[in-house]
Amino acid sequence: DGDVVVLGIETSCDDTAAAVVRSDGEILSQVVSSQADLLAKYGGVAPKMAEEAHSKVIDQVVQEALDKAYLTEKDLTAVAVTIGPGLSLCLRVGVQKARKIAGGFNLPIIGIHHMEAHALVARLIEKDLQFPFMALLISGGHNLLVLARDLGQYIQLGTTIDDAIGEAYDKTAKWLGLDLRRSGGPAIEKLAMEGNAESVKFSIPMKQHKDCNFSYAGLKTQVRLAIESKKIDAKIPISSASNGDRLSRADIAASFQRIAVLHLEERCERAIQWALKMEPSIRHLVVSGGVASNQYVRARLDMVVKKNGLQLVCPPPRLCTDNVVIGFQPGPTFSGEIFTSRTPYALFVNLIR
Ligand code: KG4
Ligand code: ZN
Numbered sequence: 001d002g003d004v005v006v007l008g009i010e011t012s013c014d015d016t017a018a019a020v021v022r023s024d025g026e027i028l029s030q031v032v033s034s035q036a037d038l039l040a041k042y043g044g045v046a047p048k049m050a051e052e053a054h055s056k057v058i059d060q061v062v063q064e065a066l067d068k069a070y071l072t073e074k075d076l077t078a079v080a081v082t083i084g085p086g087l088s089l090c091l092r093v094g095v096q097k098a099r100k101i102a103g104g105f106n107l108p109i110i111g112i113h114h115m116e117a118h119a120l121v122a123r124l125i126e127k128d129l130q131f132p133f134m135a136l137l138i139s140g141g142h143n144l145l146v147l148a149r150d151l152g153q154y155i156q157l158g159t160t161i162d163d164a165i166g167e168a169y170d171k172t173a174k175w176l177g178l179d180l181r182r183s184g185g186p187a188i189e190k191l192a193m194e195g196n197a198e199s200v201k202f203s204i205p206m207k208q209h210k211d212c213n214f215s216y217a218g219l220k221t222q223v224r225l226a227i228e229s230k231k232i233d234a235k236i237p238i239s240s241a242s243n244g245d246r247l248s249r250a251d252i253a254a255s256f257q258r259i260a261v262l263h264l265e266e267r268c269e270r271a272i273q274w275a276l277k278m279e280p281s282i283r284h285l286v287v288s289g290g291v292a293s294n295q296y297v298r299a300r301l302d303m304v305v306k307k308n309g310l311q312l313v314c315p316p317p318r319l320c321t322d323n324v325v326i327g328f329q330p331g332p333t334f335s336g337e338i339f340t341s342r343t344p345y346a347l348f349v350n351l352i353r
Pocket of ligand 2: 114118139289290321322
């Protein structure tokens, strides 16, 4: 009936995901298979293991996404697949699958930039979201502040000079002996609610750098030293820790979270003020990526954004984490040629120094 229907495939890191999205923004299906047991076993993503895990489930995940949408390959308009950034071994599994389907059913392939998808997915939930807008993308591997001027046109205002915030959450969780079968972020968020955020004095990263870049390696070290000084043994899981031990773990979690997020707040405020001078018509800051599912992060950033006259747009958690639902442009983009890789990485240039 003239609708554009796209199958999306995402295998850039540890989740194997497929989704079917229609041009009116309706998500017809969304299937995510995660490698939580591998993560817990190796304490991180091992590329070769992850590749094998993707290969094992990719056919099934894609089939399930089609089945749940009550469609077959013949009903598709195109196949979209993440082409980067990510682990190349893993990306290849998704790209090969996309090629197979596209080749077999004569469909175009759309190469998707993983971070662009994290930003654009917000357009599915906020219909008022217009270019130009700002985006803060916070996940396990990325920490990006971007000014999105148009489809495929992004100006990078800041990035991390070492680790991303999600990595700091994950390591803090590991060192505190939290359950790693789920990722560390949600575990820290939960534990932090019981703790006193002022109790451990961590310093705010990059105070003397008046730019919009991020750094989390130093905070990670501060957290590790604090855990060592309190003699917390990560081998004793929190479930069987004594009450005092539990409280001091909660204090560290809360204090870490406060400073980690304060760093985001400061950088966002500076970026907004800078970007508004260049693009006074900006109305929104999109916050997306796995860490954006954190309620404390959302609440704190909402204050900063409101104070500066903008509106926060934060996709629901299932659309914040890696999921493959892309917020593509209905209509014009698809009317003529299907776009190929819209975002050569060269477009991400660091402007603020
Ligand atoms: O976007 P994502 O699913 O994958 C990457 O592209 O990295 O993000 C995963 C990251 C992990 O570091 C995870 O700990 C973090 O997002 N995360 C959270 C929360 N949920 C996921 N961090 C803090 N609080 C959360 N509630
Ligand atoms: Zn991601």
